[in-house]
Amino acid sequence: xxxxxxxxxxxxxxxxxxxxxxxxxxxxxxxxxxxxxxxxxxxxxxxxxxxxxxxxxxxxxxxxxxxxxxxxxxxxxxxxxxxxxxxxxxxxxxxxxxxxxxxxxxxxxxxxxxxxxxxxxxxxxxxxxxxxxxxxxxxxxxxxxxxxxxxxxxxxxxxxxxxxxxxxxxxxxxxxxxxxxxxxxxxxxxxxxxxxxxxxxxxxxxxxxxxxxxxxxxxxxxxxxxxxxxxxxxxxxxx
Amino acid sequence: xxxxxxxxxxxxxxxxxxxxxxxxxxxxxxxxxxxxxxxxxxxxxxxxxxxxxxxxxxxxxxxxxxxxxxxxxxxxxxxxxxxxxxxxxxxxxxxxxxxxxxxxxxxxxxxxxxxxxxxxxxxxxxxxxxxxxxxxxxxxxxxxxxxxxxxxxxxxxxxxxxxxxxxxxxxxxxxxxxxxxxxxxxxxxxxxxxxxxxxxxxxxxxxxxxxxxxxxxxxxxxxxxxxxxxxxxxxxxxxxxxxxx
Numbered sequence: 121x122x123x124x125x126x127x128x129x130x131x132x133x134x135x136x137x138x139x140x141x142x143x144x145x146x147x148x149x150x151x152x153x154x155x156x157x158x159x160x161x162x163x164x165x166x167x168x169x170x171x172x173x174x175x176x177x178x179x180x181x182x183x184x185x186x187x188x189x190x191x192x193x194x195x196x197x198x199x200x201x202x203x204x205x206x207x208x209x210x211x212x213x214x215x216x217x218x219x220x221x222x223x224x225x226x227x228x229x230x231x232x233x234x235x236x237x238x239x240x241x242x243x244x245x246x247x248x249x250x251x252x253x254x255x256x257x258x259x260x261x262x263x264x265x266x267x268x269x270x271x272x273x274x275x276x277x278x279x280x281x282x283x284x285x286x287x288x289x290x291x292x293x294x295x296x297x298x299x300x301x302x303x304x305x306x307x308x309x310x311x312x313x314x315x316x317x318x319x320x321x322x323x324x325x326x327x328x329x330x331x332x333x334x335x336x337x338x339x340x341x342x343x344x345x346x347x348x349x350x351x352x353x354x355x356x357x358x359x
Numbered sequence: 360x361x362x363x364x365x366x367x368x369x370x371x372x373x374x375x376x377x378x379x380x381x382x383x384x385x386x387x388x389x390x391x392x393x394x395x396x397x398x399x400x401x402x403x404x405x406x407x408x409x410x411x412x413x414x415x416x417x418x419x420x421x422x423x424x425x426x427x428x429x430x431x432x433x434x435x436x437x438x439x440x441x442x443x444x445x446x447x448x449x450x451x452x453x454x455x456x457x458x459x460x461x462x463x464x465x466x467x468x469x470x471x472x473x474x475x476x477x478x479x480x481x482x483x484x485x486x487x488x489x490x491x492x493x494x495x496x497x498x499x500x501x502x503x504x505x506x507x508x509x510x511x512x513x514x515x516x517x518x519x520x521x522x523x524x525x526x527x528x529x530x531x532x533x534x535x536x537x538x539x540x541x542x543x544x545x546x547x548x549x550x551x552x553x554x555x556x557x558x559x560x561x562x563x564x565x566x567x568x569x570x571x572x573x574x575x576x577x578x579x580x581x582x583x584x585x586x587x588x589x590x591x592x593x594x595x596x597x598x599x600x601x602x603x604x
Contacts, residue, residue, distance in 0.1 A: 134604055189602065191448075197447040205439030209375050221367035222447045246378065256536045262443075311575040 122149035123182075124270055124301040130179035132165050139165045139262055140324040142179065147317070149263075149305055152296050154315030154332075155305040156348070161268055162324040163200055163305040170303070171199045184270060195223065198268035202275050202305075204259035208248040212239050212258045215247060219262040229295050233265040238284065238293060253280050264295075271295065272301045277311065289314050311343040327351050360454045368449065368457030369464075372431070376465060385428070386465060388483040390419040390473045398481040405482075409568065414482045414537050416492055417564045420500035421557055425516045425528050428462055428507030429475050435569055436511070442603070459504050459592060466500030467493070476535040489566035491577070495567070505529075505591030506556075512598040530556035536565070556587035571595045 125147035129258045132140040139162045155163050168174035169181050172189025179186035184196055206215045216230040230311055234243050237257040242250060242305075247258050260276055277285045289311070292302055296316075304315065313332055320327040320335070328335050328351050332344060339347035376383060397415060401408035435441040436587075444454060463557075470493045477483040485492065506527055515521035534541070534552035541552050552558045563580030 141397045173442050173445050173602055175600075175604045194446060197446065199437050200445060201443060203439055205443045207371070207375060207440060208438070210371070214371070214374055218367065218371045219447065222364060222449055224363075271475050 124149040124184060125145070125202045125303070126168070126180075126182040127158065127169070127182045128182075128194040130166070130169060130181060131173060131177040132162075132169060132179075134165060140169075140179075143321070143325060145319050145326055145329060146320075147301065149301055150299065151316035152292055152304060152314070153317045153319060154305055154312045155319050155321065156307065156309065156312050157327075159307055161321050162320065163307075164274055164295055165324075166321070167199075167274050167303070167305060171197055171272055182263070195266070195313045196269040198263040198266055198271045200260050200263040200271070200273040200276055202278075203267075206247055206254045206255070206259045206262055208255075210248065211244050211246055212250070212261070213243040216257060216261045216265055220265045223266040225265065230261075230265055233261045236264065237261045238287065241271060247290055253284065257284075257288075262327075267300070271300055273302065275305055275307075276306075277306070285311075295307065309348065312344050320351065322352055322355075360456070361448075362448060364449050364453040367479055368454060369460040370462035371590075372374065372458060373464065374463070382427075383465075385468055386423060387472055389423065389482060390415075390469065391476055393419065394477055397492050401531060405484075408435055408482070409484050410419045411486070411537070412477050412481060413492070413564050413568050414535065414561050416477055416483075416559070417496050417499045417560050418532055418535065418537065420470055420496050421503040421560070422528055422575045423464055424500040424503030425507040425510075426503075426521075426524065428458060428504045429511040429523065430517065431462075431516070432458065432511035433514060433517055433520045436534070437516070445577070451599050451601075452592070455508055455599075456594050458508060459501060461502045463497060463501050465495050465505075469504075470496035470500065473601060480564065486570045487569075487573065487577075491567045491573060495560055495563045495577075495581055495584075498581055498588070499557065501588045502556055502584050505588045505595065509575075509598065510593045511593040512595055518541050521561055531555045535546065535561040537561070555604070556584055559583035572589070 123146055127143060130140050130143045154275055157163055165174060169176055170183060183193055186193055195267060208346045217227055218236055220230040233239055237260050239254060239257055242254055247255055250258065256279060257276055277288055296302055315332060319329045320334055334348050336342055336344060339350040341347050341350065394412060394415060397411055401411055402560045431567050474489055478489055510523040510527055511520055534555055541549055541558060544552060559580040563577045565578035566574045
């Protein structure tokens with residue numbers, strides 16, 4: 121199995137506090153890998169390290185065969201930040217077209233992506249005037265527009281209604297089917313079941329790294345929430 | 360650096376400005392209002408009026424563009440868009456030069472309007488050509504942009520960013536020759552003012568006021584300002600960090 125992301129002994133401190141303590145993880149090429157863990161467990165820090173904007177203390181992050189943050193990776197990796205980061209004083213269309221321009225893509229690609237996230241009716245609207253969920257999707261469109269080989273999505277479905285969440289997951293599935301690798305963070309276990317693989321992290325360390333079924337089997341339960349708790353407890357007993 | 364990415368970013372910054380009519384109005388209107396105020400302050404004293412109007416035509420663009428740019432760049436940082444841009448092929452210099460180009464263009468409009476008003480309505484009289492005044496005023500505006508971008512790299516919040524105004528901008532205005540001609544300053548003070556880029560822009564403007572033809576001193580002053588602009592942009596790029604804690 122080809123590796124898309126390889127994280128070795130990653131140590132990161134933020135605000136004087138160590139967040140990741142020698143974390144090791146591997147994301148296979150293709151499919152959707154869920155990054156799950158409670159808030160504050162280090163999910164965002166790990167994702168920032170993968171896209172190369174996090175200052176790291178030690179360890180190695182290899183993305184698509186190159187060191188994270190290598191300039192050539194910026195064409196291949198799309199990043200969706202947890203708090204939507206688009207220009208709120210511009211329209212949805214202007215935002216997506218701007219991000220499309222970095223990859224030599226034109227208006228057609230931007231309009232297509234806007235349709236995919238279901239914002240065609242709001243395309244001409246200033247982002248500031250959108251609802252929270254729409255704002256989020258405008259930001260998502262900017263990450264999707266370049267059709268990156270690797271997509272790092274930090275809690276992309278937060279604040280979305282069930283219908284939209286379903287649509288977006290169907291879209292993520294489609295992207296994976298087309299050959300992209302997706303890493304999706306969430307703290308909602310219900311979303312974990314939709315992933316091909318899961319990395320469960322807690323307090324900056326990996327608790328489990330396997331398929332959802334294997335994790336459930338290992339913990340002897342059908343419920344991922346329960347499985348997560350069981351694995352955390354087992355880990356605590358070993359330590 | 361990529362010209363395509365620089366230009367698309369320039370268009371984006373100008374697009375943001377276009378959506379913000381009030382800011383555009385203030386950017387163009389505020390200097391006019393202040394120049395008019397100066398006109399009535401020195402109405403009775405033609406020589407002083409000419410001197411002060413001419414200097415202020417170069418100082419306002421510097422001051423306003425410094426403010427506008429440092430806040431714009433900070434907004435980019437606090438909104439998370441800067442971090443996001445750093446994960447795209449856009450280079451640091453692309454981003455900074457795009458800001459320079461976009462606000463330089465805005466400053467050109469501002470300078471043309473302000474200079475036209477100063478000559479036609481406020482009785483400004485210079486020996487040299489008014490087009491040179493516009494050219495130098497835009498250079499000073501770019502200096503404001505460059506220093507604004509550089510300072511915003513050292514500010515984490517808007518609160519910190521505005522504190523750079525009294526430290527970086529005011530001393531330059533005080534020592535530019537507006538209040539006391541630089542030649543009459545104590546030796547060490549004149550030395551300090553020589554180290555301040557704005558003083559050279561003001562010097563160039565005063566050359567337009569005094570000579571019919573563009574003098575060597577004028578081009579030297581303008582050259583120093585433009586050199587400082589490039590230096591500030593390159594320094595700003597080197598202090599901008601892709602990776603943050």
